[in-house]
Amino acid sequence: MIALIFRDLRIAVRAGGGFGLSLAFFFIIVIFFPFAIGPDLHLLSKVAPGTLWVGALLACLLSLERIFALDFEDGTLDLMVTSPLPLEGVVISKAIVHWLTTGLPLVFLTPFLGVLLGLQNSNVIFLIISLIFGTPALSIIGTFGAALTAGMKRGGLLLSILVLPLYIPTLIFGAEAARRGIQGFETQTSILLLSGVTLLSWAILPFAAASVLRINLR
């Protein structure tokens, strides 16, 4: 599993690996938003948590198709299924790599982009916490979606349609936690529910994704 994680990380950072794609997309969304809304700082800081969360979610969605498509096309997936590596382990590794190359960099980028949206420094911490707890769920749910559409050429549209409804709980609780934190309310309930969704996804979806992959490989 560790070998697979390192290999995929290496591929991701090489040319054409798609590492920067989600980040650039996130960056663009958050930069363009203030232009579109106008310079009203009060309004901007009010919509900031929602904007950052939707931006993170869409950026995440953008890179999902690559998770299995490349390995499927060049036959690596066939070979991995016949190797001693359990397929559930492959799924978990892929999701971890997706999170390390998408979710985690987004979290690091948030403090800087928060400034553009008029967020005060003391409030950015709530966004960071909600993103740290929420983005792993986006990665594993997305990996499951990618497994569902693995055999398809240009399965991106179907993948988005399948995955978006599953993202909604994470989006609601994540944005809610950030919003409540910024407005000075207690955030514990939202954070707990957010983490609950994340943990549940990581517990169940690797098995679901692995069995879906087995069917897709036939």
Next chain:
Amino acid sequence: MAISIESLSVSRGGVNLLQGVDIELENGQAGILRGPNGVGKTTLLRALAGLQPVESGTIKCSLEDICYSGHADGVKPTLTVQENLEFWANIFGSPSIREVAEKFMIIELLNTKVGNLSAGQKRRVGLARLGLTGRQVWLLDEPTVSLDETSVKIFGNIIKDHLSEDGCALIATHIDLGLENSAQIIDLLEFQSNSGDLSSSNEAFL
């Protein structure tokens, strides 16, 4: 007995291709699958590798012993040959890639990116994975595609070495690998199914 197949029936896309396939290979023996395109060579090998379900029949061979090599090489163009081989070596827990690289004549390519290799060289990298698995039963699907004459000969010798170490190989190929004298030739046309569409198949719902 390395691998034993009894009255196996396989289908692809809802069409029953092969029926009643019986193959028995001892340790140290190779089997060569012959038959025209579309007869079901790939489907049979994939079924043996556990990549697709069988309709009926039994396969006596542990999946742990099987190493499958398909049409695609499963190598990453942006990684070097060494990185590709190290990945598989780690997965299969085999110690050294140098010995295998030497055997498959890719030792001088180790630091080249796979994307810059020719099709034949890439194929050799893909086949070198076989040497890293340490598994006994090789299932090879058209292993010699895009290999030149010398490479084919070398690969034939590698298979012979593998056989002499009590390994066993089932190969779908149209090319003479130099194994024909000792190998068991299996003509899949004999097992071709004439039933056509499978009404009982549930593949459509999966």
